[in-house]
Amino acid sequence: xxxxxxxxxxxxxxxxxxxxxxxxxxxxxxxxxxxxxxxxxxxxxxxxxxxxxxxxxxxxxxxxxxxxxxxxxxxxxxxxxxxxxxxxxxxxxxxxxxxxxxxxxxxxxxxxxxxxxxxxxxxxxxxxxxxxxxxxxxxxxxxxxxxxxxxxxxxxxxxxxxxxxxxxxxxxxxxxxxxxxxxxxxxxxxxxxxxxxxxxxxxxxxxxxxxxxxxxxxxxxxxxxxxxxxxxxxxxxxxxxxxxxxxxxxxxxxxxxxxxxxxxxxxxxxxxxxxxxxxxx
Amino acid sequence: xxxxxxxxxxxxxxxxxxxxxxxxxxxxxxxxxxxxxxxxxxxxxxxxxxxxxxxxxxxxxxxxxxxxxxxxxxxxxxxxxxxxxxxxxxxxxxxxxxxxxxxxxxxxxxxxxxxxxxxxxxxxxxxxxxxxxxxxxxxxxxxxxxxxxxxxxxxxxxxxxxxxxxxxxxxxxxxxxxxxxxxxxxxxxxxxxxxxxxxxxxxxxxxxxxxxxxxxxxxxxxxxxxxxxxxxxxxxxxxxxxxxxxxxxxxxxxxxxxxxxxxxxxxxxxxxxxxxxxxxxxxxxxxxxxxxxxx
Numbered sequence: 001x002x003x004x005x006x007x008x009x010x011x012x013x014x015x016x017x018x019x020x021x022x023x024x025x026x027x028x029x030x031x032x033x034x035x036x037x038x039x040x041x042x043x044x045x046x047x048x049x050x051x052x053x054x055x056x057x058x059x060x061x062x063x064x065x066x067x068x069x070x071x072x073x074x075x076x077x078x079x080x081x082x083x084x085x086x087x088x089x090x091x092x093x094x095x096x097x098x099x100x101x102x103x104x105x106x107x108x109x110x111x112x113x114x115x116x117x118x119x120x121x122x123x124x125x126x127x128x129x130x131x132x133x134x135x136x137x138x139x140x141x142x143x144x145x146x147x148x149x150x151x152x153x154x155x156x157x158x159x160x161x162x163x164x165x166x167x168x169x170x171x172x173x174x175x176x177x178x179x180x181x182x183x184x185x186x187x188x189x190x191x192x193x194x195x196x197x198x199x200x201x202x203x204x205x206x207x208x209x210x211x212x213x214x215x216x217x218x219x220x221x222x223x224x225x226x227x228x229x230x231x232x233x234x235x236x237x238x239x240x241x242x243x244x245x246x247x248x249x250x251x252x253x254x255x256x257x258x259x260x261x262x263x264x265x266x267x268x269x270x271x272x273x274x275x276x277x278x279x280x281x
Numbered sequence: 282x283x284x285x286x287x288x289x290x291x292x293x294x295x296x297x298x299x300x301x302x303x304x305x306x307x308x309x310x311x312x313x314x315x316x317x318x319x320x321x322x323x324x325x326x327x328x329x330x331x332x333x334x335x336x337x338x339x340x341x342x343x344x345x346x347x348x349x350x351x352x353x354x355x356x357x358x359x360x361x362x363x364x365x366x367x368x369x370x371x372x373x374x375x376x377x378x379x380x381x382x383x384x385x386x387x388x389x390x391x392x393x394x395x396x397x398x399x400x401x402x403x404x405x406x407x408x409x410x411x412x413x414x415x416x417x418x419x420x421x422x423x424x425x426x427x428x429x430x431x432x433x434x435x436x437x438x439x440x441x442x443x444x445x446x447x448x449x450x451x452x453x454x455x456x457x458x459x460x461x462x463x464x465x466x467x468x469x470x471x472x473x474x475x476x477x478x479x480x481x482x483x484x485x486x487x488x489x490x491x492x493x494x495x496x497x498x499x500x501x502x503x504x505x506x507x508x509x510x511x512x513x514x515x516x517x518x519x520x521x522x523x524x525x526x527x528x529x530x531x532x533x534x535x536x537x538x539x540x541x542x543x544x545x546x547x548x549x550x551x552x553x554x555x556x557x558x559x560x561x562x563x564x565x566x567x568x569x570x571x572x573x574x575x576x
Contacts, residue, residue, distance in 0.1 A: 112360075219339070
């Protein structure tokens, strides 16, 4: 059990701030540890989403989670984008800023997908260099999330968990550890998820994600469209024992049910957290 | 058997792998066509796929790449359907899917946000005038683009009746109005409002009707509204938004109407627009240059 290097607060359990729930959140003011926003949804708007966010940020801690930092891309970094991310973090007093270990596009395009990296020395050096620059620009540590992946590259010279542990160390960045993604990738690639968890440097983990997925028989898709399955809850318990308690977010981004359903699922994480605290005591 | 890692890295540098995977993912055809496309073959010959992508216990390398390839157009379609619901409603799911496939090939996302993916859709229909219903779809897409732009526009202060009443009588004629940032004025060759409304109500889309039409899109209390206009209302709003001084704009509008009711009608329009929050401020001074948007 470790604390994270930056002493980020354990904010308890949180949920994603999503448009279908705006009215409920402002009207009912539910007891939620924090809200996570999808960064890009608030960068170029002066409309209702930003107006709602300002009100939510007055009452709750906010954390920012992006999908376009493209840390592994061989395209140049987008400094205009980073400036907007920095300004939004300041506006919302974001507790931390996160994105993914992936790339989203090259030659000036954005596929808006979290595309996989080959886990090579070249990709590691390249990505670590970019993450260091990003952190310098943002003037804060960035937490990077382990992705769900659907293919593996033959030229990879290390496992994903080795790549992520080395990236975090060489870039001196944080990690957002997504337990469901480990489960998804473990099924898709046939590895033991506990081996992955054991290799993660706990002192760099700032935050956990949990989510539901879609099982297609031959592979699993990370769809954030359902309840968290029991094996993922078990892995979450294992992660809590191995790494320690961290702010935990329940992601539900497709077929979004009423807020109370999402919140109840998030609160199950609190039950697991309490159980592990009792076990540790 | 594993090959020598250094040889593999040299054969597949990161930039090559990324250009190849992107070329395959964004290709509009089936996965085998995508792998064999000239854009993909230029980076990694399809015959080398097994040297780059591992099979899983249940999927071939082609099938694993196809997971990313299949999700790309679905994601683009979801984003465009969110901004162009009436266009999708008119075309139907299949034709809209085909439109998205063709559109993102010409206008792929180059932004960190999907919110601006559809910015070129009206232009796309101008690019392809031979496309079925292209002139009508251009007008409908222009109206829907105005709605999404109004949604994201910066919030502006709202001009109130009280601040208008505070203008000294001698300054009234030369005063100019500043519309809010969300204000959009459109003139189209086809009637588009019935299509926007039929989509909202879940009613079947009517057939396109070629009829000069006028529309204002604006935002009040963070909700976006559309209001159909007469030719006379449009002309006055166009003048006002373009910086024509109030006295001149009102006189021109009244002259276009029958003398007996002209001014009364014009002031009724004006009161409605101010009450709806279309204007941000009033300035007493030199007029701005005039300009309007035409769909």
